Amino acid sequence: MTTGLFGEPVRRREDARLVTGRGRYLDDLGAGALAAAFVRSPHAHARILDVDVSAALDVDGLVAVYTWEDLPGRLAEPLPLLIPHPALTHGRTAYPLAREIVRHVGEPVVMVVARDRYLAEDACALIRVDYEILKPVVGVEQAAEGVNLVHDDVPGNLGAHLVQEVPSPSGVSARQAVDTAPHRLEFRLDIERSASMPLEGRGVYARWDADDQSLRVHSSTQTSTSVRMAIAAKLGLPPTKVEVIAPDVGGGFGVKIVHPWPEEVLVPWAARLLNREIKWAEDRREHFVSSAHERGQVQHVRAGFDDDGRLLGLEVTILHDHGAYTPYGIIVPIITSTQLLGPYKVGAYRVEFSSIYTNTVQVTPYRGAGRPQGVFCMERTMDKIAAYLGKDRTEVRAANFIQPGEFPYDQGLTFQDGRPLIYDSGDYPESLRMLKELIGWDDFPAAKAAAAAEGRRLGIGVGCYVEGTGVGPYEGGHVQITSDGRVHVSTGLTSQGQGHETVFAQIAATELGVPLEKVSVVTGDTRRFGYAVGTFASRAAVMSGNAIALACRKVREKALRIASEALEADPRDLEITDGVVHVAGAPSASIPLATVAVLANPLRYAFDEESRRATQFAGTADPDRPPMDEGEEPGLEGRDFYSPVRSTFASGMHAAIVETDPDTAEIRILRYAVVHDCGRLINPMIVEGQIHGGVAQGVGGALYEKMVYDEHGQLLNASFMDFLMPYATEIPRIETAHLETPSPLNPLGIKGAGEAGVIPVSAVVAAAIEDAEGLTVDRMPISPSDLWELRRGG
Amino acid sequence: MKPPPFAYHGPATLGEALGVLAEVGPDGKVLAGGQSLIPLLNMRLAAPAHLVDINRVAGLAAVEAGPDGVRVGALARHAAVERSAAAAAAQPLLRQALRLVAHPVIRNRGTVVGSLVHADPAAEMPAVLALLGGSVRLASLRGEREVGAAEFFTGPMESAVRPGELAVSSFFPALPERSGTAFHEVARRHGDYAVGGVAAAVTLDDDFRIAAAKVACVSVGPVPAVVDVTAVCGPRPAASADWDAVAAAVRDGVDPEGDIHATAGYRRHLTGVLAVRALRDAARVASRDGEAA
C-alpha cells in the first residue's frame, strides 16, 4: 500500500461528467429507435374480455401491436420467481403481458411499437380493452380475511407464512417469557407504503444484429448479468449472443434489482422479431403503477421486560402487504423479521409473518428492504419500555445491547441469505456514547424547558439499527494493466450513482501502487465481465471491492514476478510506487508497470514502439525456455472472486430534535445526528453522501411519502404533485460521526453503507415527535394533519 | 406522458390571436406559461384540438402600477410581477403572495393571469384578486369586458372566460391609506400548493382602530373564500381584538373538504390559525403605514 488512497475523502470522479449533463442515461441512447408504449390496466382486478385494436391501426407510424396471445414459447409463461423459499408456498408472478386477468392498476395488457413515443401513446389511447370488473382486494387486513381473492388458487390471499422462534438460553418460549415477565406491553404499529422512486425510471433499449444473430440490450438495471441470463432464457438465445449493458443509471434504490421486468424481455423480443431498434423509457405515471412499492406492514407486538428494561421476551406478528405478485420472493418480510433485533439481546423471540396478496402494485425491496419496519418496531418497543418504567430512553437501550466482547454474536435466526444471523463485529455502547455527545442528549432537557417557556415544543428521539450488508453469493473483479501503464478495472455489478468509479479506483490504486488517475472502472457491462449478482443489500463495496482487491493482488504478484526477472531481484524486495516497480531502498533499479505489461505479453508482431520490446528478436529471453512459462497467461491481468461465508453487519444510531407548532401542527426537524459504523472506510466523503441520501429518503418515509389507494385499488397520488418526496428544503443538515470496527470477514475489513441512512429515520422522528407532544405515535408517516388529529384524540 | 395530437397556432398580434380563438372556439386552449397546461396535456387530462400560444403576442407583458392599483398583462410572468418595485409599492400583497407560488423556475414561466384563468382553488393569486376585489379583462373579436373577481371564479378550475376569449390583463386595486396586507400559508413542502393559506387586508381608522378587515382563504372550497371579519375585529386596536372570535368567524366562513393531504377538520382549524396570523401581521403593517403617512 504505497499511495494511501484507501480511506481518503477523494472527490467523486463521476460527478463532473454527471453534473454537467454528460451522463448517458437510457433515454439518451438510441435516438433513432422505434418507441414502445403500453396499454395498462385501469382496473385493480378485472377479467380481460376483448382487446380491439382496430382504431389504432389508422395511426400513421404504428409498427406493431402485441398482446399475450402473440407471445411465443417461454415468453408466454409467467415471469420468474427470482428467490424461491419453502415458506413461499403460493408464490405468484405476472405474465409479461396480462393473460386473462389483471391484478393491479398499471399491469401491462397491450404492447405498442411505433415510430416515436407520441404516436405509440396515440395508438394506445385508441385501443379498446373490454373488462369484466372483479372485486378488488385492498388493504392488508381486509385481504387477510380472504373474502375476495387476488389469485383464485391462493386461499386467504396468503402467499407465505413464516415463523422463526428463538427460545431463551434456558429454553423458555417467547410466549411464556412475555407472559411471566415482571412487565408487559402490547401494541400495534402501522407503516405505510412508499417506493424507491428513482428520478430515472426503468428503461430498455434493444438492438438485434441480424448478421451476427446477436442482441445488444441496454437496461436501466441494478443487475445486467442477470438480465442477460433472463433474456437469453426467455428468448431461447445462447447467452453468448446476448450482451446487456447498464448505462448511467439515475437511481435504483432496489426497484431495478427486480428482473426481468416485462419490458426487459418484450422490447428485445420485438426488436429481434421486427429487426428494428426499439426503446422503451418508463414515464413517471408508469413508474408509480407498474414497477414496485415497499414498506407497508401492520405489526402486533407483545413485549415482556424486567425493572431495568431488559427485554425478556418479544413476540411480533407481521402482516406484510405484498401487492399482486411475489417476483422477489419474501426477502422483505424475512429482513424485517430478522433485522428487527438490531443491536439487542432479546431473551426469547418469536416472529411470525404472513405475506398477503392485494390488488396493488407488487412489493419488492426498496433501500432498507424491510429494515425500516423492523427497526420501527424494535425502537418503538424500547421507547415504550422507557416510558413505562420512567427511565431514560438511552439507558433502556444500553441495558439490552450486545457487548463488544460478545462478537461473533449468534442471534439464532436465519437471515435473508439462508445463513445464520451471526453479527461479525460492532461496538454499540461506544456508538451510543458518541451519538449522545454529538446531539447533546444530556443537555436537551434544559433546552426543551427553555423552549417551552417561550411556548415552543421541542422533542428528541433516538434509534439504533444493525444492518446485514454484503450478502453473497459472490462478485468478481478483473484488473488489467495495459502497455500504456493504465489500469482497467471491471466488475459485473452495476452502479446507480453510488460512486463506484471512485471507490473501486481507490482500492485498485492502493493495492497496485499506481496513481488514481491511471485507473478506470467499468461496471455493469456484460461485455467486460460476465459473472455478477447485482447491486443491492449494501453489497457493492464489500463484494466487488474485495474481489477487485483480490484481483489486484494477483496482478501485483505477477507484475513483481516479471519485474524480478527483468531487474534480477527477489520479488520480495520489490515495491510499486507511482506505477513503477523498484527494489525497496534502491529506486534506480526500477521498471515501470507499463513495461512489465509489455513483457507480460510475448509478441510476434510489433505495432508500436512499446510492443517492439516484446517481440521475439528484441528480447534477451532464454532460448531454452518457452516464451511463456507453463501456467502463465499472456497479459498483465488478473481476475478473482470474493464469496463470503455470510453477511457482515454494519450498524448505526441516529438522533433527531424536532419542533412541532402548537397551532398548525407543522413538524420541523431542527437537528439530525448520525453515528455510523461500516467498518473500514474506503472513502468517508462517499459514505457521508450515502448517509445523507438515505436520511433524506428516511425523512420522506417519516413525514411525507405514502401510496394512497382507495377502496377500488386506484392509486390516488400517482404523480410527484401528490406523492410528496421531500425537496432539499425539507432535509435538515445532517451531522455525522464515524466509528470503525473492521469486519473480520473480508480482506479489506469493510461493511456496506448504501442503505444505512434510511433505516431508523421513521423510528427516530416518531420518538422525537412523541417527546415534543407527549402523545403516542405508532403510525408513520405523520403529516401535520395527522398530528393535529392525534392531538384531538383521533 | 406525451400530449395527444393538437394543431399549434402562434399568433404574433392580439388581433390574430383573437381571430384564431374565434375560429377554434371551444376546441381551443390558450397556452401562456404552460406550467399548468403542459402537465395536463402530457397526462392526457386535457386534449384540446388547437393550442393557441400567446407567447409571441406583442404588448401583453406589461406591469403597470399606479395610485389605483396594478394592471398585470397576460404575459407578465410571476417573477416579473414579484420583482416589480412599483407593483410592490402600489399593492404589496402581490409580492407577498407570489413568493409563495411554486418555485423560482416555475415563476419564471408561469403567468399571473394564467394562474387566475386556471382558477385552482389552492392557488394564491385568485385569493389575492378575490380579497382585493380586482378584475380580469377579457377580449374577443366582439370586444372587451371586465369581470370582477366575485363573478370571475365560478368553480374549481373554472372561470368566466368563454370560448373565443382571451384574458388580456388583470387589475389588482390598491388599498386606502393606513392599510396593510399579509399572506400566510402552510404547504406540505416548500413551494407546494398550500394545504391552507390566508391573504389578509386590514385598514385602520385615524385612531388606529381596525376599520376594515378581510381575508381570502385558499384550499377551503371550490373558489377563494372571502370572509369579512370587520365586525368581529373592530372598531378596536389590533392589540385588544378578540382574535379567538376572529378565528372562529373565519372557520365558520369556510367549507373545506378533506383529501389525501389533510382532513377537513384540520384545514378548517388551520385556516383560523393562519387568518389570525395574517390579520395581525396586516394590522402591524397598517399601523406602520399610518405612522409613515
Ligand SMILES: Cc1cc2nc3c(=O)[nH]c(=O)nc-3n(C[C@H](O)[C@H](O)[C@H](O)COP(=O)(O)OP(=O)(O)OC[C@H]3O[C@@H](n4cnc5c(N)ncnc54)[C@H](O)[C@@H]3O)c2cc1C
Ligand atoms: C411544480 C409546480 C408547482 C406549482 N405551485 C403553485 C403554487 O404553489 N401556487 C400557485 O398558484 N400555482 C402553482 N403552480 C402553477 C403555476 O403558478 C402556473 O404557472 C399557473 O397556475 C398557470 O399559469 P401559466 O401561465 O403557466 O398558465 P398555462 O399553464 O399556460 O395555462 C393554464 C390555463 O389557463 C389558461 N390560460 C392561461 N392564460 C390565459 C389567458 N391569458 N387567457 C385565457 N386563458 C388562459 C390556459 O388555457 C390553461 O387552461 C405550480 C406549478 C408547478 C408546475
